[in-house]
Amino acid sequence: MRVHNIIALFVLWCSVVASSWSQTDTLTLDDVVITATKTERSLVKVPLPVTLISAKEIQKIASSRLQDILAEQSGLIIVPQINGLGNGVQLQGLNPDYTLILIDGEPIIGRYAGTLELNRITVADIKKIEIVKGPSSSLYGSDALAGVINIITNKFLTNKINVNVKLAERKTSDASIDLSYAKNTFSNQIFFNHFSTEGYDLSKNIYGQTVSPYSNITAKYKLTYEWKRNHEFQFSAKYFKEKQNNEYQVIHSLDSIRVYGNGYITDWSLFPSYQYKFTNKTNIIARTYITNYETKTDLKELESKSDYYNDEFSQRFIRPELQSTCNFSKHQNWTVGVGIVKEFIRTNRYGDQNQRKQQTNYGFLQYEWNPLKNWNLLSGFRYDYNTVYKGQWSPKIAIQYSATKSLSFRASFGTGFKSPDFRQLYLNFNNAAAGYSVFGTENLKSQIEELMSKQLIQELFIPLQNMNVLRPESSTAWNGGITYTIRKHNITTNVFRNDIKDLIETQTVALATNQNFIYSYSNIKRALTQGIEVNYQTTIREKIKFAISYQYLQAKDKDIIDLIKKNQMFGRDPNTLESYKIKQSDYIGLPHRSRHSGFVKVGYTIPKIGVEINVRYIYRGSFGIAGTNGTVNGTLINSSDRNSNSIIDKYDDLVSPYGLVNLSLSKEFKTQWMLQLGADNLLNYTDPTNQPTLIGRTAFIKINYKYIQNK
Amino acid sequence: MKKSFFVLFVSLLFIVACDKTTNDPSSTAKSITIKDLPGDPTTGFDQTTGMPIGDSKKFTFFRFSDSTIISNADSATAKWDIGFRSSTIILNSGISGPATAAGFIQNGLYSEIKEISNDSIFKTDVSATNLAIGKNWSTYNAQTLILSPTPGKTLIIKCSDGKYVKMEILSYYKGAPASPNAMVNAARYYTFRYTYQADGSKKFE
Numbered sequence: 001m002r003v004h005n006i007i008a009l010f011v012l013w014c015s016v017v018a019s020s021w022s023q024t025d026t027l028t029l030d031d032v033v034i035t036a037t038k039t040e041r042s043l044v045k046v047p048l049p050v051t052l053i054s055a056k057e058i059q060k061i062a063s064s065r066l067q068d069i070l071a072e073q074s075g076l077i078i079v080p081q082i083n084g085l086g087n088g089v090q091l092q093g094l095n096p097d098y099t100l101i102l103i104d105g106e107p108i109i110g111r112y113a114g115t116l117e118l119n120r121i122t123v124a125d126i127k128k129i130e131i132v133k134g135p136s137s138s139l140y141g142s143d144a145l146a147g148v149i150n151i152i153t154n155k156f157l158t159n160k161i162n163v164n165v166k167l168a169e170r171k172t173s174d175a176s177i178d179l180s181y182a183k184n185t186f187s188n189q190i191f192f193n194h195f196s197t198e199g200y201d202l203s204k205n206i207y208g209q210t211v212s213p214y215s216n217i218t219a220k221y222k223l224t225y226e227w228k229r230n231h232e233f234q235f236s237a238k239y240f241k242e243k244q245n246n247e248y249q250v251i252h253s254l255d256s257i258r259v260y261g262n263g264y265i266t267d268w269s270l271f272p273s274y275q276y277k278f279t280n281k282t283n284i285i286a287r288t289y290i291t292n293y294e295t296k297t298d299l300k301e302l303e304s305k306s307d308y309y310n311d312e313f314s315q316r317f318i319r320p321e322l323q324s325t326c327n328f329s330k331h332q333n334w335t336v337g338v339g340i341v342k343e344f345i346r347t348n349r350y351g352d353q354n355q356r357k358q359q360t361n362y363g364f365l366q367y368e369w370n371p372l373k374n375w376n377l378l379s380g381f382r383y384d385y386n387t388v389y390k391g392q393w394s395p396k397i398a399i400q401y402s403a404t405k406s407l408s409f410r411a412s413f414g415t416g417f418k419s420p421d422f423r424q425l426y427l428n429f430n431n432a433a434a435g436y437s438v439f440g441t442e443n444l445k446s447q448i449e450e451l452m453s454k455q456l457i458q459e460l461f462i463p464l465q466n467m468n469v470l471r472p473e474s475s476t477a478w479n480g481g482i483t484y485t486i487r488k489h490n491i492t493t494n495v496f497r498n499d500i501k502d503l504i505e506t507q508t509v510a511l512a513t514n515q516n517f518i519y520s521y522s523n524i525k526r527a528l529t530q531g532i533e534v535n536y537q538t539t540i541r542e543k544i545k546f547a548i549s550y551q552y553l554q555a556k557d558k559d560i561i562d563l564i565k566k567n568q569m570f571g572r573d574p575n576t577l578e579s580y581k582i583k584q585s586d587y588i589g590l591p592h593r594s595r596h597s598g599f600v601k602v603g604y605t606i607p608k609i610g611v612e613i614n615v616r617y618i619y620r621g622s623f624g625i626a627g628t629n630g631t632v633n634g635t636l637i638n639s640s641d642r643n644s645n646s647i648i649d650k651y652d653d654l655v656s657p658y659g660l661v662n663l664s665l666s667k668e669f670k671t672q673w674m675l676q677l678g679a680d681n682l683l684n685y686t687d688p689t690n691q692p693t694l695i696g697r698t699a700f701i702k703i704n705y706k707y708i709q710n711k
Numbered sequence: 712m713k714k715s716f717f718v719l720f721v722s723l724l725f726i727v728a729c730d731k732t733t734n735d736p737s738s739t740a741k742s743i744t745i746k747d748l749p750g751d752p753t754t755g756f757d758q759t760t761g762m763p764i765g766d767s768k769k770f771t772f773f774r775f776s777d778s779t780i781i782s783n784a785d786s787a788t789a790k791w792d793i794g795f796r797s798s799t800i801i802l803n804s805g806i807s808g809p810a811t812a813a814g815f816i817q818n819g820l821y822s823e824i825k826e827i828s829n830d831s832i833f834k835t836d837v838s839a840t841n842l843a844i845g846k847n848w849s850t851y852n853a854q855t856l857i858l859s860p861t862p863g864k865t866l867i868i869k870c871s872d873g874k875y876v877k878m879e880i881l882s883y884y885k886g887a888p889a890s891p892n893a894m895v896n897a898a899r900y901y902t903f904r905y906t907y908q909a910d911g912s913k914k915f916e
Contacts (some may be wrong), residue, residue, distance in 0.1 A: 222732070358795050459840045466730040511840060570863025574889040577881035577902065579820055639852075644859040646850065 003703055020077045034105070035130040035150040037378065038139050038365060039325045039335055047123035047378050047400035049479050049494045049533075051075075053129040055154075060576045060603070062676045062702045064166050064174040065195070066151070067118035071615055072599060072662070074549035075133060075494075076496070078118075080693040087693050088115035092133060092477075092496050093529030093555035093593050094146035098418060100136070103149040104236070107143070109317045111421075120240065120265070122193045122218050124164050124176035127154045134479040134496065138380045138396035141341075141362055145475050153223060153236075156180035157187050159709035168219070168700035171443035172197040174353045176218075190271055193218040200695055202688035207258055208248030210692050215263070216242035230277040240267040246299060250308075258302035259309070266294045281333070284324040292316045311591030313347040315422075319653025333368040335380075343422075350440070351428030360386045360419075376400040378412075388425060388442070392417050411480040420470040424504055424521040438506070438519045441470045448510060448518070460512045471523050475500040488539045499529040508638045524560035526588055527590065543605050550598035556589040560647050571643030571651050586649045588624055591640070596621035596657075612666045614678075619659045624648030625690060655690045659683075676702040713771055718863045740915050743778060748901040750795035763797075765806050766899075769803060770794035775868070775876045775907045792870040795901055798851075798858055803834035803871045807842075810871035811835075814843045817865045821879040821904065824865055824886065827913040833869050834876040848880050856893035875913050878905035 031043040036050050043052055051073060063069040071078045072088050077090040088096025096115040101108050108116060129151050136144040162178040176193035182447035188412040189309045196215030203210060222236040244263035249256045275289035300307045321339030328334065341360040346353060366380030381395040398412030418513035420441070426441040428447070439447045451457050481494035503525035531553035538546050561584070563569040569582040588595075601616045624640035626648070637710040640652040648654070677700070737833040754765025772781040772791035781791040790811035794801040803810035813833035817824060834843040850861045868876040884891040885900040906915050 568863070570818075570820070570861075572860065572862035572881075577887055579864075579879065580824075581820060581863070638854065643862060644850065645862050 009361075018182070020377070022426065033130050034152070035102075035132050035148055036136075037335065037368065038105070038323065038337070038531075039333070044483075045376055045400065047495075048412050049133040049410075049481055049640075051131040053131070055127050058123050058126055058129070059614065059674075059704070061616070061662065062166065062666070062700060063679055065119045065700075066121035066123055068680070069123055069129065070118060070149070072601070072618060073131065074535050074599070075551050076131070077594065077597055077620065080691065084259045086112070086115065086117040086119065089118065089149070091131075091146040092498060093531065093553045093590070094498065094500070098141055098143065098145040100144040102148060103238075104153055104271070105150060106269070106289040106291070106319070107317070109291055109315055110265070110295070120216070120242065120267075121151065122174070122176060123151075124162075124174075124196065125153050125191045125220065128151050133494065134412060135351075135414045135475055135477050135498075136396075137369060137392075137394035138382045138414055138488075139337075139364055139366065141360065141382060141384050141394070142417060142419040142472065143355055145418050145473070145500070152220070153220075154178065154180075154189070155187075155222070156189060157182050157185070157224070157556070161705070161707040163705045164702065164704040166700055169698050170198050170200055171696065172700075185224075186226045187222075187223075189220075189222040191220040191222075193482050200687055202692055202696070206249065207256075210688065211516070211695075212244055212246045212248065212705065214242060214244040214263075216240060232275040232277070234271075234273045234275075236269075236271045236626055238267075238269045238271075241265070245700070246297075246646075247302075257308065257542060259299040260302055261297065261299040261308075263297040264295065266292075268292050277654075278326075280327060281327045284322070284399055286320075286322050288318070288320040290316075290318050310386050311348065313349065314345070316344040318342045328613035335366040335368075336364070338363040339367055345422045345426070346608070346610075349429065350426045351430075356422060356426045358387055358422075358425075360384050374402040376377060376402075377415075384417075388469060389419060392419075392472055392474075406485045408483045410483075411478075413476070413478055415474060415476050417472040417474040419472045420504060420521070426468060436517045436519060437512075439509075441467070441521055444509065444520045448538070451510075451512065451518075456513050457510050458513045458515075461508055461510060467520070470504060471502050473502050473504055473523070473563040475502065490537050492535045494533045496533070498528065500527045500529075503527060527556065528558055529555040529593075545601075545603035545605065547601040548598065550596070553595055553597070554589060554594055555593040556587065557647070560587060561592040569645065569647070571645045571649060573651075574642055581643065582647070582649055588648045588650060588652070588654070590676075591624050591626035591648060594621040594623045594657075610667060614664045614666070616662045617659055618662070619657065621657045622654040624652055624654050655687065658685050658687070672706060674702075674704040676700075676704070740876050740906045740910075742904055742906045744881075744902070744904040745773075745778060746902045748773065748780070748795065748903070749903050750899040751797060752885075752897055752899040766797075768796070769795040772803075775905060776872060776874065776909070777871050789871045792872075792876070793868065795899075797844070797899055798841065798846050798849050800846075800848065800866075802834055802843050802868065804843070805837050806839070807836040808871075811873075812871045814866060814868035816847055818843060818863055819865055820863060821865045821877060823916065824867070824877050825916050827875055827877075828869055829913075831867065833867075849883065856889055858859060858898065859891075870907070874911055875908050875915075876905050877915055878903055 013171050032040045032052050033046060033052055033053055034040050034041050034049045035136065036046045043050060053069060058069050067078060070076050075091065078087045079090045080087055089099060090096060091099045096705040097111065101116055125334050131149050131150065133147045136148045139347055140148055147258050157184055160180045164176045166174040174195045178191045180187055180189040194217050198213045199209045199211040208235060219239045225233045242265040246263055247260040249258045269291035273285060275283055275285045277283045293455050298307040300306065319339055319341045321337060323337035325333060325335045327483045339362055344355050344357045361384060362384045364380060364382035369377040378398040381393060384392045394417060396414035398409060400410040402408040425440045425442045427438050428443055429438040445464060447464045448464065464644065475498050477498040479494055479496045481492060484491045502523035502682040504521050505524050506519045507522040507524065508517055512518060531551060533551045535549045540546065540581050560569060564582055564584050564587055570579045571582050599616060599618045601710045603612060603614045605612045626639065640648055640654055642653050643651045661682040662680045664676055666674060666676045669672050678698055679699040686694055686696045719813065748771065751766045751769060752770055753763040756763055769783050772786065772794045774781055774790060775792050787809055787844050792812050801807035802814050803812040813835050814834060815834050836842045844866060848860055848864050848866060849858050851858045860883065866878040868878060870876055880901060880903045881887060882902040884896040884898055888896050889901040908915055
């Protein structure tokens with residue numbers, strides 16, 4: 001019913017739009033961003049903190065996977081996944097699961113324990129990357145709590161060949177070809193990428209490698225067809241397949257078991273979209289995104305050859321969406337959208353092979369207004385209605401004021417949310433060896449009732465009527481900043497504060513008669529992150545480019561702050577063994593948050609030989625590691641805790657600050673060829689116990705050939 | 712002042728050294744530290760089931776008034792106040808024993824607890840999952856397999872003789888190492904400090 005109403009409203013909207021299509025306007029050829037407003041807008045006029053990474057910047061550091069380029073951006077920090085396998089990106093102090101990652105505006109699915117493996121994504125066909133900081137659920141719904149990273153792929157309207165081959169240490173190779181064939185307004189694009197690496201080993205005395213060898217392919221096809229100048233049809237398809245050759249040891253109780261076997265990831269997507277432009281600024285877009293992600297892992301014990309672990313997981317995501325932008329007058333823009341998300345999951349982790357599904361219906365409205373020449377107002381909201389957690393409102397308001405041509409101020413307020421994931425809702429996990437079970441909240445009540453009827457529950461820690469549905473995790477956030485540009489100097493700052501509530505944590509629910517504990521999930525934690533980001537960049541005599549970035553961050557658990565306030569937080573001196581009180585100033589905060597971080601980048605072009613040198617120093621201040629980080633391929637990850645209180649405070653053993661130096665040299669030949677040499681992590685900084693996902697020095701060579709047919 | 716003595720611990724059939732130290736001689740109630748009191752230690756783990764082996768499944772009983780380990784033969788008497796086995800602590804009351812011992816855990820520094828407030832609720836051992844103290848004094852890390860006494864947890868106990876005790880558990884590992892390692896250090900050895908107020912009052916000054 002709800003869906004029909006939304007569609008009816010949309011049809012009504014379209015007729016309004018159609019009546020206002022007589023106006024025309026010209027677009028400026030500035031840096032344009034799409035992610036902040038879901039419509040193309042000049043970067044300098046967006047009242048939100050947005051970073052734009054150009055294809056040129058991606059190319060000059062010779063990056064090949066998404067992590068390479070994100071690792072060198074202001075305010076982004078690469079952190080290991082909770083389980084230690086692979087990396088994710090931390091934005092404004094929030095964990096990787098709270099940043100939405102999109103390709104051409106559509107989400108990449110297949111997050112492992114919430115984190116998206118950044119090395120899955122090739123950057124060889126990227127036109128630009130846009131990063132919007134601050135919650136963006138008012139346009140994107142769930143997961144856009146910390147911000148949005150939107151990867152925008154190439155769209156060529158010429159005949160073009162682009163070939164990249166990169167060879168690096170540890171038998172790492174990344175090769176891609178991007179071909180486009182265009183005739184008039186009809187263009188076809190084929191992209192193919194192959195990546196393979198033998199992995200690496202930071203702890204030679206431990207059986208198996210830190211990261212096992214893996215290889216993957218990415219194949220893409222994109223078709224664009226424009227007719228009568230105002231119709232545009234686009235279709236893109238993607239296929240990805242990865243194979244991992246695992247061989248490592250796992251710690252099981254007090255034993256270590258050597259295991260081996262293959263892991264596979266298959267991921268595909270289809271994305272047709274149609275746009276009709278009434279004018280340059282008034283349009284309607286209909287699109288449907290269908291994507292599928294599957295993993296399969298079979299591990300066997302090395303000695304006995306018996307099955308150790310089998311895991312199968314498949315996820316499908318389907319989203320039809322209608323969006324329309326309209327300018328009723330020169331200074332007012334409206335954007336409206338409606339859509340449906342259907343998600344399906346099937347996995348043996350949920351105790352059976354039944355399919356679990358969720359549906360979200362949503363609609364959003366956005367209003368942009370320039371009341372005066374130098375004032376920009378952006379406001380909007382989105383409403384999501386989900387089958388599990390029901391309704392969720394996400395408002396946003398932002399304002400920008402340009403005091404002079406070189407000085408502008410902006411401020412924004414917004415909310416974000418992250419819906420409970422399938423694991424939290426449907427997990428049905430029973431580890432008899434370790435003596436515990438975990439039930440997702442949707443299964444919990446029935447499972448407990450069944451166990452109770454069989455007299456298998458000894459004690460219930462929370463009453464049955466309190467075993468409620470999970471609410472989404474949600475946040476409210478403020479961002480404010482200044483941009484100042486004078487001659488060749490540019491300074492931008494952003495101050496942020498995020499208040500996050502209803503964070504989902506595991507909770508002990510019951511004790512079974514066999515003395516096993518039963519766990520589930522609950523909205524219990526609250527946290528805050530706040531800080532400031534400052535960026536400065538300049539060009540000296542056209543030859544030297546200099547950029548510096550700094551972020552100060554505080555990220556804390558609000559419940560710990562309250563306990564300290566009530567004098568209820570203690571530590572134990574490891575030498576005297578006596579307890580002492582923790583003061584507010586002793587509390588450092590959440591794990592993996594560096595109070596200080598930043599970078600310095602210098603680019604210099606040697607005049608006569610035309611070689612461009614790019615050196616980047618990426619700094620990360622000290623941070624703590626939680627004790628529950630687990631094991632990586634059998635190696636126990638350190639815990640910073642030295643005073644037995646499970647929080648990170650000044651008495652703990654923090655990971656020391658470190659810096660990574662990345663170097664690349666580029667030389668262009670005849671505008672068609674480019675040769676690059678360099679090394680990532682030049683100083684070979686590694687820290688196997690604290691940061692097993694930090695890879696050592698990697699020297700590389702990269703060749704790029706491009707041919708563009710002039711028309 | 713430091714003296715050592717030996718106690719024959721009948722149920723475990725081995726000899727254990729207890730080291731008793733007294734500090735703060737100026738106050739009437741003295742703080743005493745007991746080192747490495749065995750709480751039914753194991754000799755290892757069964758390789759297939761992972762279950763502990765070599766333990767007697769019996770509690771070690773202790774009396775605060777004279778810092779003495781009480782024989783298991785006296786389990787049904789009021790001679791003992793507190794019992795230790797693995798990470799479980801029982802008091803001589805309810806399902807655990809015939810006496811009227813009781814207690815609770817207070818969040819607060821041992822040294823700063825100068826008096827037991829009159830509105831404190833003393834709990835007894837009601838059932839195996841509802842013990843006055845139980846395992847609530849400790850935090851277990853499933854990754855490092857280390858059990859550590861939670862900082863700031865002070866045990867307030869009313870002994871079988873009606874006198875009051877404040878107590879802090881300092882370590883669960885033999886020799887009370889600064890950073891215990893589950894593969895190296897033997898568990899189930901309690902090091903703790905306590906103050907026994909012999910005058911029957913709730914004051915520890």
